[in-house]
Amino acid sequence: MTTVKRWAALVAALLATGALIATAPADDERADSVVARALDGRQLRIMAPAAPGGGWDQTSREMQAALRDLVGRSEVYNVGGAGGTIGLSQFVRLDGDPSQLMTTGLIMIGAIETNNSPHSLAETVPLARLTTDYQVVVAAANSPLKDMEAAAQALRGNLSAVSISGGSAGGVEQILAGLMAKAVGADPSKVSYVAHSGGGEALTTLLSGRSTLGISGVSEVMPQIRAGQVRALAVSSPERLPALPDVPTLREAGLDVELQNWRGVVAPKGITPDQERALEQLLLDMTRTTEWQEALADRGWGDATLAGPEFEEFVRTEQTRVAQILKEIGLGRS
Amino acid sequence: MDQIGLLLDGFVGALTPAHLLWALIGVTIGTAVGVLPGIGPALTVALLLPITFRLEASSALILFAGIYYGGMYGGSTTSILLNTPGESASIIAAIEGNKMARAGRAASALATAAIGSFVAGTIGTVGLTFLAPAVAGFATSFGPPEYVALMAVAFTTVSALLGPNLLKGLAGLLVGVTVGLIGIDSQSGQPRLVFGVESLLDGIDVVIVVVALFALGETFARVMTGIGRSTVQPLRGRAVLSRSDLRRSWPAWLRGTALGFPIGSLPAGGAEIPTFLSYTVEKRLSRHRHEFGRGAIEGVAGPEAANNAAAAGVLVPLLTIGLPTSATAAVILTAFQSYGLQPGPALFEESGPLVWTLIASLYVGNVMLLVLNLPLAKVWARLLTIPPYAIYAAVLMFAALGAYAAGGTASDLIVLCVLGLVGLLMREAGIPPAPAVVGLILGPLAEQQLRRALILSEGDPAILVSGPITVVLWAAAVLSLLVPVVLPIVRRRRGTLAGAAAGSGRSGERG
DSSP states (O other): OHHHHHHHHHHHHHHHHHHHHHHSOOOGGGOOHHHHHHHTTOOEEEEEOSOTTSHHHHHHHHHHHHHHHHHSOEEEEEOOOGGGHHHHHHHTTSTTOTTEEEEEEHHHHHHHHHTTOSOOGGGEEEEEEEEEEEEEEEEETTOSOOSHHHHHHHHHHOGGGSEEEESSTTSHHHHHHHHHHHHTTOOGGGOEEEEOSSHHHHHHHHHTTOOSEEEEEHHHHHHHHHTTSEEEEEEOSSSOOTTSTTSOBTTTTTOOOOOEEEEEEEEETTOOHHHHHHHHHHHHHHHTSHHHHHHHHHHTOEEEEEETHHHHHHHHHHHHHHHHHHHHHTOSOO | OHHHHHHHHHHHHHTSHHHHHHHHHHHHHHHHHHHSTTOOHHHHHHHHTTGGGGSOHHHHHHHHHHHHHHHHHHHHHHHHHHSOOSSGGGHHHHHHHHHHHHTTBHHHHHHHHHHHHHHHHHHHHHHHHHHHHHHHHHHHTOOHHHHHHHHHHHHHHGGGGGOSOHHHHHHHHHHHHHHHHOEEOTTTOOEESOTTOGGGTTOOOHHHHHIIIIIIHHHHHHHHHOOOOOOOOOBOSSOSSOHHHHHHHHHHHHHHHHHHHHHHHSTTTTTHHHHHHHHHHHHHHOTTGGGTTSOOTHHHHHHHHHHHHHHHHHHHHHHHHOOOOSHHHHHHHHHHHHTTOOOSTTHHHHSHHHHHHHHHHHHHHHHHHHHHHHHHHHHHHGGGGSOHHHHHHHHHHHHHHHHHHHHOSHHHHHHHHHHHHHHHHHHHTTOOHHHHHHHHHHHHHHHHHHHHHHHHTTTOGGGGGOSHHHHHHHHHHHHHHHHHHHHHHHHHHHSSTHHHHHHHHHHHHHO
16 A cells, blocks of 8 residues: 555656656657768767756756757756766767767866876867856955956965965866966966855855955856946956956956856767768757757857867867966876 | 735745646655655756746746755655665754654654654745845855854764764764765865776765665665564554654754754755754753664754755855855756846846745745645555565665666766675674764865865964854854863752753854
């Protein structure tokens, strides 16, 4: 009797989920024939190499929604941990399977270096860059540092007295902190960087008044900037951002630094050139869907679409630059 | 009281048949995933996100809030019945709750957990309704030095969890701290105790350690000693909660709530620490102290209330400043964003009706959970009439399923088995598993916050006692060490006035 009730509860939960799934339309028939041939009838599977809720997870799930009208249903699964390197080590084993995609980005390139990962993005086929999120340097609202010039002065004067809070060790924020130190002529290994497990936690250290500066993704800290809880000093983009028209770029403030937290998609090594072209075209088509454009607007991501050889070249230069700065910070490969 | 009017408007929105149905589906799914170790509300909400994309925002958010609260209810059921916590915040419920279940009082334990969760969830939601801005201000005044002091309080007060033998308790604590060191160090990004195994880079999930030490350790020990045929008497006495049970439970519920809500609202507070503190407080205050370790009902009521109040506390920084402070909160933030809403200071102004509907639906969800769970307490308790061999087989299955679901790799299963053997060794040596879990959760937190504080001050330890909050917390830590030493002396001198003195010592600890 008891087990029956237990199963009844489970079945009820499953039915509810099933009902939700059933309301989503099945558009498998509309699948594009070139892509269908490349996929060989298999369902597209997208690996988000991070826990649910993070940037890669969000990117993967928005892709899943935007791809529905192009290839029907696809599956997203999470392999979390270690800046995406655990996911990468699984992904490189999927030799030559064109139905497997993985989201990646600058953070994985950094993690590959700091974790001494035996694998790198060179063991994958880069398909396309999709989004970008620039970084913003912020100070608490009551901080004496009113603008980036004053902050740069403080960095020049006594670098290690300026504590900078941000996300995980070796991540985008620490890379930017290192690049900023280098730009003012200081030693990147002397930065007092306080690592946190996420942007939210890093922000609380800044709000508690304990750290001098904070670095965060623009979309992550936008509500606090709007509410006046933190002051935006500079952005890491090449030009001023539409969302923050009054905030200068780091370059305008005299620091020759530019950094974007880009995210993109790779396929396993060993797929044929035809399959590679078909997948790239699919992703380009996806970026033109209204679902995708709405997702960009909702999330505050910048459109950074770049595919083909240009993207492969971009990944190579990012690898070199990131490896260099992490080594100077003292986090890279020994 | 502007809020009351807005809240009533919220109830008008939440009490429509469609929204009630979504809330019911949410709490049902939530309870189901809370029961399974490894599958938490975070993963469930993430999986449902793309499916619910076509729902209107309020329906989807009500569904997610139901899953979130439901998960906290469900976690305690397996803790109490099978000694297999469904999630890390219900570990403490396993200590006394499982002992109660074995003494034939499973239904009472489940009932006090369910009512306690309801009381705490409701008070927590009231706190969210009226105190959110004030609590958010308090929460953001916590920086690394304040957390170091809070950890000191936690460490000095968890001695109640160490068990009767101090040396063995400390050994357990060290096992936990060591397991907690495994993985990438968050300040330097360098791997520790990984031995080149990639799947260890991200550390070992607390849930896997808990399931291994508690459930597998016990299952293995059973296999060693013979499985046996004795079953537990599921129900003793007629009432689910006797009058004395109720009298002992309600103060514990309130104290658990008082600890859970503020600590849960701290960005690095989490739901586990208030459950540890609540257990300690209950043990020290109880007139039935001898029952602790053998199934004291306060030891279930307090911690279960604390973890549900903490769940409501987590929503405070999420809704008021847009800070996600737990994995589930991060996923709910994602859900807000996918509907073009940005939680934060402007949320109440920009989308007020939606937020108040959400808050109203939390009250509704809580009532639904109580109605769902209280009658089920007797039904669940009958599970214990299943012979042990079948129960342990089910434990093994749930443990393996949960571990695999958490990481999705076979290596998690190997880690589970290895830690299960460690659990067996600890059991054979008489080392209790609870301190290991305390060390596992508090150790890494204390280490990271201490190192952050010292980076901020360029190595000057004076930062640890800077600011009024740190001083108060350190004083509480010192007091909690001194009181057990001084109290017996005072007691001897003054006879029986000790009860009052113990009371005042306790209120200091909570500071």
